[in-house]
Amino acid sequence: MNLGISATEFVSQAKEGALSVEEFVAKTLDRIKKIDEKIHAFITVDSQNALDKAKAIDKKIKSKEKTGICFGIPISLKDNICTAGLKTTCASKMLESFVAPYDATVTSRLKSEDAIIIGKVNLDEFAMGSTTEFSYFGPTKNPWNPEYVPGGSSGGSGASVAALECLASLGSDTGGSVRSPASFCSVVGLKPTYGLISRYGLVSYANSIEQIGPVAKTVEDVAFLLNIISGHDVHDNTTVNHGHVDYVKDIKAGVSGKKIGIISQMIGDGIDKEVASATTSAISKLQDLGAECVPVSLDAVNHSVAAYYTIASAEASSNLSRYDNLRYGFDFSTEGYEFKAFISKARSNFGPEVTRRMLLGAFVLSAGYYGKYYLKAQKVRTMIKAQLDEAFKKVDYLISPTMPILPFKVGEKIDDPLKLYLTDINTVTANLSGIPAISVPFSMSSSGLPIGIQLFANSFQEKELLQAAHALQETSKLPEMSL
């Protein structure tokens, strides 16, 4: 039994009774047991429940009962997406033992289509980071070379899919957190338009810019998951009722006659040579398929990282203030503490990156600085959106490398937050403007490390975006996971 098949392939085989879901899930669990010591993608594995579900689905298929369209796809969820009865830790000591009493909307939608939630995967604490090194439970490693980071913050999602420990995963993308690990782990990762997917049950980090996004081996798989998890939700006032769109249908429409803008600011200085040449190669392959590629300048992008860290930190400082260990959290007696002292003591258990961002956020929101930092960052956001609107009048898509550099070694940049922040330069634009962006695996560096290419489309143009991503995916043949 080949665990390397795509989710789409799995569904077509399971539907026909050509594979046993139970056997597939059992094999997957075995593989997690065998290799996750090296990768550390998982925080929680829900083995028994996954096997029980698989058995039940096999039975339904056999007796020709109505089965959900996932037919038992084993899926991992980033551990900041709530699952009733299963811990949701956010990779933080603060939520070490937190079990949500409810399912996130994406969780319940997946369950109702007979997806199997096989476990919860690692992230940077509260999704703050680009490498998955800032997890309370220790870092996740890149399955292509465990000495290297898998990207982040949804590193567990990227690594678990790449390492064949599940068929797909859901991550969350606040500043590139789905696309960065997708790029570093050679899988597909989508950051949808803000408002396309319900955030109900996603533990907030920067709620005005983040979205849940699917991670999978192929673009079709991502489209398939999007069909299930997207759409208006009564539990999230920021979701948009966009009507029903079938993202899988016509996915092979191609890019012939389409116009693609190459973002000048994302291919210039500071970019790794191999990444640059991969991008050039991707552009020429898209041209071969009949797309017209033109340079596009978005100078507001130069301020995007500063604006992103200002806004995201401000929101984080507010969103994370509820973690005071009074109502839930970790074992810590209130005895002998005055209220304020207790709060400070409890909150000193956040990790370094979260603490850094909460302090930064509290500072930019404090009286006298709001206008100077927060409002200014919001202006940059408006400016970026305006420049993108202008660009999308002329082109159908935008293109850039997902990450400006190749995956780097675990520990290499952990002491230099600024250097780490700058690796987000190509991804934060989509978050600040709300538009969708996808990372497609394109090639491998000479050292055997993955390189991903990023495509953007205008808001709610996911269907068109997935068509272009599919076309790009078909241009390259990438190596299989050997781990």
Place this chain on the structure above:
Amino acid sequence: MTKIGLEIHCQLTKLASKLFCSCKAEYRNLEPNSNICPVCAGLPGSLPLLNKKAVEKAAMISLALGCKIPGKIGFFRKNYFYPDLPKNFQITQYNAYGPTSIGSDGKMEIEGKEIRIRRIQLEEDPGRLVYEGTSEKTMITLVDYNRAGTPLVEIVTEPDFETPKQVRKFLNVLADLVENIGVSDPYLEGAMRVDGNISEGDGNRVEIKNVGSFSDIEKALLFEITRQQSLVERGIEVQAETRHWDEARRITVSSRSKEEEQDYRYLPEADIPIVLIGNESLDKISTQMPESIIARKERYVKKYGMPAQVADVLSSDRFYSDLFDKSHNEKNAKEVSNIITTDLMGFADTREKKLELKITSKHISDLADSILENKLTRNSGKLALQEMVKTGKALTDVISSLDLGHVSDVGSIEKIIDEVFKEEEKAVAEAKQNPDTINYLVGKVMKKTKGKADPATTLDILRKKLSV
């Protein structure tokens, strides 16, 4: 000169659910922490869902207070750590970066003085802290989140009051107003809470918090005026500070905490999209507004010739004015207003008694008609009303069960008068000499008939028999 401003927190108690979730807005008398859900308990991953009805109700208050309502309203987070706040921020409204709160720049007139309303904002109430234990050392603090997320409207006035009496009057009128438009029951415990700020001349402003009732805010302000004036007389500067009202000692006490220095780090609440309030929805809300107390009073005076004082009493209470409007007709309006404002309000002189009244408009109109048609004396009418409010029985049943039937036929009254004449020879002789004493004899007849004899007929016959 004394300058007083107010911040009034008024719960929208007439709503079924909380501001951002479907838990009950009515949290009173429930098992602690039983009226909560992931949203109002602020659990990780939960998102607030705006109760649109709360926006409507807050808009109604804004309209009633003559406020401007902006085309879009938004919400902000006010960040501070406190155990009664499940998220450690309160979702509220904030106008520092442009007017986005539900109302601003309104006014209300109190006894010829205009009180300007600075702003009205919609926000969530925090939970409640319950202190247990006897001394400071053994004291433990319990938190009950049943109230967390209850819809609240904060009304902020300019410092336009000059006396605590004006404040008291304003609060009474405001309470009647929110009750009249059907958004709140201001007399429920904790439904309307008031903070004051007060300064003398050019002196510093002092905030007064923790005041439990309208009469206490008047007392607290009076105390504070005396305190500040005596400081000024002695040449001591008044400190800008927050003081708490100590109900037991009846004084204000410096709270020492530097609340005004706290930085709330306001931040737009991105989980609640901007709400557009178009002219169409404003018109719709306007049509839902009941007649204002002032308009109603005018109508009562103009249409029914009610004395201003009676019209005032009747119009400012939604319950009684509704009862009046439903029970009166062209002919009996005056009688109905008398029954309600003198007899009925007399029986229900407390809020609890008012809530227990088993009275309908039919009771009142039947009663007024019976009195006007001479079937019942006013005295008997009062007895009948008393019985009706207690039992809710129909007037005819009450009349027969209490034997209140009117005696107006001349024959029976003459018979009784003859009996009285026999018993009261001396009084009869006196009445013949001095007709002013005739009322004594009327009284005797009434006593014999238990108040049922028609007074006019009785007087008529007496006069004839005495030839006066």
